[in-house]
Amino acid sequence: MLTRFILIETSHAGNVGGAARALKVMGFDDLVLVKPRWANVLRREETIQRASGANDVLDKARIVETLDEALDGISHLCATAMTPRDFGPPTLAPRAHFSQLLGGGAASEEQGARPQGVGFLFGSERFGMKNEDVYRCHACLSIPTNPGFGSLNLAAAVQLIAYDWREALGSFPLAPATDEQAPADARSVSGMLDHLEQALVAVDFLDPAAPKKLMPRLNQLFNRADPTDEEIHILRGVAKAMLRTADKAKR
């Protein structure tokens, strides 16, 4: 789905770079700046430094004079604002709104089809969004923050919205470690515990005449640990070494 991030009257070059990086890391690349403080902001050193390799997003970014010029193809417009506006669109948490917008919510059938394109508006660092810009939006997204300190950095806000939107569209896959293994079955665990029990007796830690609850406790510990076959193998090796050492000690 067409997804555009629109920064209005941004004053810090670092935030433009940070926003470009935040977009790219979540797989988006459509950035439009409305009347930024610096006309050359896309080429400033601080911008490029904070973009940290998201140069293609900066290269593709557009600078426009009015919000209107940023809205082609966008059928659903979201303001981001800490302070809701009277007579403005409803104030919604991003996750709940995205879920509804994409058909996960109860109201989605009534609301009709998915939007053609979605635009996210971000106001200036000092003044946030102007009322007149908020009024044009279908929703006012408010990231739930500390009631005593809602001061979210602009690039951080872009990052959070980009993340929530990406997760709502369908998350990127995780890269699992290559060796992730299925847990061993209960029979293997039980065999290992028998082996370990012999070893604990051999090193005089467990008294067979008064075992108390040592083995059930170790069983619970290993159940919680969900060992793999390879780990069972390691633990059996430890038991074997304990038995061998105890045997030597007796001689």
Add this chain to the structure above:
Amino acid sequence: MLTRFILIETSHAGNVGGAARALKVMGFDDLVLVKPRWANVLRREETIQRASGANDVLDKARIVETLDEALDGISHLCATAMTPRDFGPPTLAPRAHFSQLLGGGAASEEQGARPQGVGFLFGSERFGMKNEDVYRCHACLSIPTNPGFGSLNLAAAVQLIAYDWREALGSFPLAPATDEQAPADARSVSGMLDHLEQALVAVDFLDPAAPKKLMPRLNQLFNRADPTDEEIHILRGVAKAMLRTADKAKR
């Protein structure tokens, strides 16, 4: 729940400030730095600037020499790493893991009680986390990112984890606009549409002899718009003015 953010060998002062701000905005305040590049990083100008008012988090932050010194009270330790490590803890997406950890997931009953305290570890900007630090963790959190560009800024990663953890613990409330009103009932909408229909006839837009589907279409439009009573009142005012003007035009 005790929640600590632990930054290991952080090199950029700006990221320490950004992390402090990210914590505070999500209602956390326990920040520990393990061997930061600058011993005075908590008092550097760039740190304080990027913290943007989260000075209390900086004041409370501790600097320690080893990871061990950062772990008091923490019973569940999460690495954050883009690259999973063989023989390391399982690689998990933050949202899924937090839901399971707090009792929302299927495996939670088996896994026993909630942790006493949770620690989130973040490696250095250049090298990420060391294997030996990842191995100590119960989980390796991987924020799902663009497979072609996973370069998440350190403060942005702290912001995303803080946000997901806060949402999992129970979101902060939204501040709704003071005038958010319930939608008008269908009878009010229907009355307004009758009024509007008369007005549309009066201004010669609607031909009663060939109405086509104008009114059902407007009805659908207004149903989707879910107007409030106040908006119905405005629309009736418009209809009234149209009728009055049409009346004058006839004289």
